[in-house]
Amino acid sequence: MERILVVGVTGAGKSTLARAVSGRLGMPYHEMDALFFNGPGWAVNDKLAEDVSRLAAGPRWIVDSLGHPEVRDLLWTRADTVIWLDYPRHVVMPRVLRRSIRRTVTREVIFGGNRETWREWLRRDHPAWWSWSQHGTRHDEIERRTLDSSFAPLDTLCFRHPEETGAWVASL
Template structure:
């Protein structure tokens, strides 16, 4: 495991797992949302493809994302391992709800200095709504990509329950 993608729906725990695996293996961790959002107003990084390309060219990395469309194929072509958090909605939704509620209440600074707001909860792009809407489509896309010969050979670890992920991580 040298080039690792941690994938799953919003709120599954990708960043947490990626940080843990990166620390245990000594693999540099890169947070995709921090690369994607460049500044206030959720501005998008105009150099995303170059920035991610530089990371993907490296010998060792771990990234917590399926990948934004601009860089998705690049990451999948360069990855050697996929850690797939394939949790059901009943697991993911309480997690993303708690996280977004905490971020909103505490005004936690996020990527590019942005913050989740009460008004943001009304947007279809809010993490809670996004996680709900993207659960099925994201699952189908990851399944398709893990079978796609363009992205091989890949070692895929698919975790259906947090306990499975924790047991795998303990054995790492």
């Protein structure tokens, strides 16, 4: 495990797991949303492909994302391990709702100096809506990619419940 992707639907715990694995294995962790959003107003990083290409060329890294479409194949081609948090909706939705409520109420600063707002809860790209609507689609895409020989050899660790994931992290 030298180049790891942690994948799953929004709210599954990808960032939390990636940080934990990074700390245990002493490898650089890169938060995809922080790379993607680089300024106020949810400004998108126009050098995302360059930045991700540079980090993916490194010998050791962990990224907490399936990857935004423009860098997805690059990450999957360079990765040697995929850790898939394949949790059901009844596990993910309370997590994403708690996180978004906390961020909205506390006005927590996230990615590029942005904050979640109550108004954004009405948008289709809000994390809660996105997680609900993309759950099946994301599962299918990750499954397809883990079986796709053009990304081989990929070691895939699939966890279907947080307790399985926690036991695995404890074993590292």
